[in-house]
Amino acid sequence: MRDKLVEFRNVSFRYSEGQPWVLNNCSFEIYENEAMAFIGHNGSGKSTIAKLMNGLLFPQEGQIMINGRQVTPESIWDIRRDVGMVFQNPDNQFVGTTVQDDVAFGMENRGLPRQEMVKRIDEVLTAVDMKDYLLTEPDKLSGGQKQRVAIAGVLAIFPQVLILDEATAMLDPKGRTEIMQTVAEIQKQRHLSLITITHDLREVVQAERVIVMNEGRIWAEAAPRDIFARRAELRDIGLDVPFVAALSDNLKQAGVPITHEALNHEELLEELWISRSKM
Structure with missing residues (x-):
């Protein structure tokens, strides 16, 4: 029996008073070492869920629990030790002048000893096949290489939950496949909970469980095979198969x-x- 790592309890969110709810009374659980995918049309609430998990946003109603702790403005720095997030555009995550500096940034903020940082940089860049680019400037990298470095930077802080928020959307099909293969291998090695928010149905079928969002609510939750068996219903809410x-x-x-x-x-x-x- 796997332990719960993420729990949404009747969570509702909207960006400002008077606007429609982006999320409306959503409840679900994600377990340790689980591969989970969220799908839905634009505006369905799936990316908002990712930001709520990481403390970039806070719900107006309900509770979000990460590893037994409620996500609040007071707890976000502890929460972010457990939850790492990779965004669609890796350029938005780069802060270092070299690949090495960028991967070190999160660890420096956590006060890790230099010897431990050097060890982790070597480990994570090896894991994403970017060790040969240690001193390369990020803007000299291809899109797929940048995304690998962004993933390495998150992995270096040893999170328990890794969120990919449309992280392959800017890559070509070959780049997408390579990134997802890398992430799948890392998840098995690190026993991470992997949360993929995506429009790419090839990524969805790799998940153990899928949550389909529609108009801010959970429309369905099941294994990929069971979700895609409902093809006509999916098309009715604007999703492909x-x-x-x-x-x-x-x-x-x-x-x-x-x-x-x-x-x-x-x-x-x-x-x-x-x-x-x-x-």
Whole structure:
């Protein structure tokens, strides 16, 4: 049984008095070493959830608990030791003149000894395959390399929860795949809770659990396979489904006997092989 790391208790939030609620009475839990994804159309509240977890915003109603502590203006510095966040644009996170300096920044703010900082810099840059760029200026890096360094800077503070808020949105498909493979490996090594907020359905299918947001409320919460089985309902609220799922539907309509929901190409090929052997 895994312990709870994040808990939203009837949380509501709006940016100013009189405006509509961006989040409306939301409750959910995230457990240690869990990979969770949030999806929803623009304005559904998913990025607001990320900022609330990290203490960048505070709810008008309800409570947010991180590792047993309530998120308040008084507790945010302790909370941010446990919750690391990577944003869509890595340039917004860079503060150092070199890759090394940037990764060291968070550790310096926490007063870590220099010897420990050097050790962690080596570890995290090795983990994201950026060790050879130790003294490189961030603006000389590609988009994917910048995002790797941003992730390394967060990992260096040893968070228990890693939030990726549209962190691959500015990358090409190859860069997205590489970043998500790196993050998946790091999550397993570090036993992190990984929270992915994304529009990329290929990232969603890698999660253990998905929360679908719609108009500030939790519309559904289930495993990816169960979420994407509700294809017509998802389209009704303006969301797409993975290409493989849509292709499976077309094949079924064409008379191909597919019996299980496929989430990726490998699963679909397996289904096609099974159906062919039965013919």
